Amino acid sequence: MKTPGETGFAFPDWAYKPESSPGSRQIQLWHFILELLRKEEYHDVIAWQGDYGEFVIKDPDEVARLWGARKCKPQMNYDKLSRALRYYYNKRILHKTKGKRFTYKFNFNKLVLVNYPFIDMGVSSGVPQSAPPVPSGAGTHFRFPPSTPSDVLSPSEDLRSPVFSAAAGRMARNSISDCSDGTSVNSEMEEGAADERGGDRGGGGFRGLLHPRLSHDSLFRIPMLGSHFSFNPEEMKRYLQAHTQSVYNYHLSPRAFLHYPNIIIPQPQRPDKGPAHHPALSHGHGHAHPHPLHSPLHAADDPHLSPFKFKLQPPPLGRKQQREGQTQGRPGPSSAGSAPSTCSSTSGLRSPFSFGSDLGSAGVSGLVSNCSSHNSAGSLPKIKVEPISDIESEEEVEVTDISEDEAELEDEFEPFPLHHRRERRPNGVQLQPADDDLDEDVFKTPAAPPPALPLFLGPPAEARRPPVLKSEPAEPGDAPPGASTAAGPAPATPGGTKCIPLKLRFKRRWSEDQRMEASADESDDKKVRADEGEGEGVAETNGEREESRAPAPPPAPPPPAQRRSGTSCSSSAVAEEGAGPNKERRTPKTWLN
DNA sequence: CCCGGAAGAG
DNA sequence: CTCTTCCGGG
Numbered sequence: 001m002k003t004p005g006e007t008g009f010a011f012p013d014w015a016y017k018p019e020s021s022p023g024s025r026q027i028q029l030w031h032f033i034l035e036l037l038r039k040e041e042y043h044d045v046i047a048w049q050g051d052y053g054e055f056v057i058k059d060p061d062e063v064a065r066l067w068g069a070r071k072c073k074p075q076m077n078y079d080k081l082s083r084a085l086r087y088y089y090n091k092r093i094l095h096k097t098k099g100k101r102f103t104y105k106f107n108f109n110k111l112v113l114v115n116y117p118f119i120d121m122g123v124s125s126g127v128p129q130s131a132p133p134v135p136s137g138a139g140t141h142f143r144f145p146p147s148t149p150s151d152v153l154s155p156s157e158d159l160r161s162p163v164f165s166a167a168a169g170r171m172a173r174n175s176i177s178d179c180s181d182g183t184s185v186n187s188e189m190e191e192g193a194a195d196e197r198g199g200d201r202g203g204g205g206f207r208g209l210l211h212p213r214l215s216h217d218s219l220f221r222i223p224m225l226g227s228h229f230s231f232n233p234e235e236m237k238r239y240l241q242a243h244t245q246s247v248y249n250y251h252l253s254p255r256a257f258l259h260y261p262n263i264i265i266p267q268p269q270r271p272d273k274g275p276a277h278h279p280a281l282s283h284g285h286g287h288a289h290p291h292p293l294h295s296p297l298h299a300a301d302d303p304h305l306s307p308f309k310f311k312l313q314p315p316p317l318g319r320k321q322q323r324e325g326q327t328q329g330r331p332g333p334s335s336a337g338s339a340p341s342t343c344s345s346t347s348g349l350r351s352p353f354s355f356g357s358d359l360g361s362a363g364v365s366g367l368v369s370n371c372s373s374h375n376s377a378g379s380l381p382k383i384k385v386e387p388i389s390d391i392e393s394e395e396e397v398e399v400t401d402i403s404e405d406e407a408e409l410e411d412e413f414e415p416f417p418l419h420h421r422r423e424r425r426p427n428g429v430q431l432q433p434a435d436d437d438l439d440e441d442v443f444k445t446p447a448a449p450p451p452a453l454p455l456f457l458g459p460p461a462e463a464r465r466p467p468v469l470k471s472e473p474a475e476p477g478d479a480p481p482g483a484s485t486a487a488g489p490a491p492a493t494p495g496g497t498k499c500i501p502l503k504l505r506f507k508r509r510w511s512e513d514q515r516m517e518a519s520a521d522e523s524d525d526k527k528v529r530a531d532e533g534e535g536e537g538v539a540e541t542n543g544e545r546e547e548s549r550a551p552a553p554p555p556a557p558p559p560p561a562q563r564r565s566g567t568s569c570s571s572s573a574v575a576e577e578g579a580g581p582n583k584e585r586r587t588p589k590t591w592l593n
Numbered sequence: 594c595c596c597g598g599a600a601g602a603g
Numbered sequence: 604c605t606c607t608t609c610c611g612g613g
Contacts, residue, residue, distance in 0.1 A: 026603090028605070073607070079594095084606055086596065101594065 029084050030093050030106070032070055036063065050103065057102040 036042040037055055045059040045066070057063050060078035068076025085104060088094035097103040 026605080071606080076607080080607060080609095082595075083597085083608080087606075089596095096595075098595095 027070060029067065029081070030088060032067060033063075034106075036066065042066075050097065050100070051105065053106040053108055054097055054103060055106070056100065057104075060102055 033046065033055070036046050037048060045062040046055060046057045048054065049056045057078075060081075064076050064078040064081045067081050068074055085094055086096075089096065092107050095105045095107060097105050
């Protein structure tokens with residue numbers, strides 16, 4: 001049953017883990033969807049298909065049933081489930097692929113960047129896969145993305161790396177059902193992180209895991225914690241660069257760059273640079289801006305300059321009432337200390353990272369600050385790259401800045417993962433709202449092959465059959481026409497906006513954008529929400545062909561995925577689904593449009 | 594089918 | 604807050 005190829009499939013680990021739900025740690029729908037998506041048992045019901053991040057619910061009823069089982073809501077049905085999915089639109093976790101029934105698209109960028117800034121969003125151009133990228137850090141060996149230029153540049157047929165698979169496999173152990181909690185998902189990595197935050201992280205509670213600030217180092221330290229992995233400065237550098245480029249290619253928010261002030265964006269042609277010195281990483285020291293982000297594009301140099309055009313996200317239309325309150329309130333009765341692990345034991349997960357230590361063998365060099373436990377409180381270890389540098393603090397600075405922005409923005413518009421609110425700095429105002437945006441549709445594949453690709457395996461179905469459907473009407477939203485418009489209002493927004501509260505500023509910008517968008521291209525949405533004009537920003541870079549990456553039907557590679565599903569949840573609720581995940585209880589209709 | 598508002602549960 | 608339920612409207 002099932003082709004080997006499809007089984008494996010890599011998925012976004014990051015996606016799975018820390019979803020930390022704010023209020024309740026119940027599993028979240030998107031999370032659940034992701035889970036289903038990664039298991040071949042459910043490929044008959046739901047699977048990646050089409051563009052990056054796109055998936056189709058082949059059997060809505062079944063999915064609903066599963067979801068209902070998971071949530072113990074027997075009354076669940078697709079209608080309701082879809083409503084829930086619709087709520088994700090505003091959060092931008094998900095989008096609807098117009099024109100295709102039961103087809104939605106994940107917005108991983110948001111997740112990724114927020115949670116794991118280091119993840120490469122590699123989507124190789126050639127890979128239409130919908131399967132999302134995976135954090136390289138997750139790999140057992142934590143291998144860096146292809147460092148060779150060639151690799152990087154290559155369009156890549158399929159670059160899945162073994163490592164990746166391993167990672168995927170490792171991650172895969174969670175069961176889909178399990179009423180107890182969705183949290184169970186987090187496991188190894190979290191632990192590392194969790195461990196640290198152990199309690200302090202003011203108020204961090206669960207949420208702490210996601211804290212952006214932490215996230216960086218979390219990623220790094222995690223592997224280290226678990227596996228004693230060490231980094232090699234060079235590798236690190238490469239990795240970072242790759243990531244950066246990746247981000248760049250994707251037009252992700254500069255936010256990402258800011259996180260790594262010392263990184264130089266690799267030139268389009270060759271990222272590599274004299275090994276002798278690490279120009280990029282080495283002298284970090286802060287400086288907030290000085291670091292050169294050489295971008296082919298021109299202005300990327302200084303984030304503040306706003307090389308990117310950012311589009312603001314549309315206001316949350318819906319409702320958002322008070323959101324600020326949470327800042328410190330972390331009531332957590334249990335204070336997080338107790339182990340939330342409910343089903344944790346599920347399977348014996350082998351120690352996640354125990355293996356490879358070899359990789360780092362040499363490197364170490366205090367690259368990463370140790371994850372020592374105590375750092376948590378005020379100082380974060382950050383990634384210290386090389387002794388030489390001293391990124392340490394500066395990062396914070398930068399980050400702080402942006403984060404603040406981000407925070408504001410996010411808060412305002414996006415509730416997602418980053419709830420974290422760091423202490424806000426008084427002077428924050430000066431920051432440009434610039435970043436943020438990346439969300440957008442994000443999914444469009446970058447015109448050029450991104451540098452590093454993590455590898456993702458293709459959608460199962462695709463494997464057997466080429467993604468012909470590509471012809472789809474193409475969402476208008478995705479690839480807007482030229483749209484240079486966005487650039488127009490530079491983020492700077494000079495004129496005295498400074499004093500204006502961020503919110504207002506954003507709003508203003510938003511309106512502007514809207515207007516522009518409208519004029520430029522209005523077809524988009526009937527409603528104002530128009531996909532926030534995402535596309536525009538990109539236009540410049542990728543110009544046209546993004547869609548054309550047609551030829552990409554990579555055969556699904558047969559990764560080792562271990563299919564075991566620990567689905568056993570203790571109880572009954574699960575039984576149902578467990579019974580026949582893939583067993584068709586209903587006739588599969590041909591939903592294909 | 595898909596979209597969102599409204600109310601409400603946990 | 605996230606999601607569940609209902610529901611009127613395209």
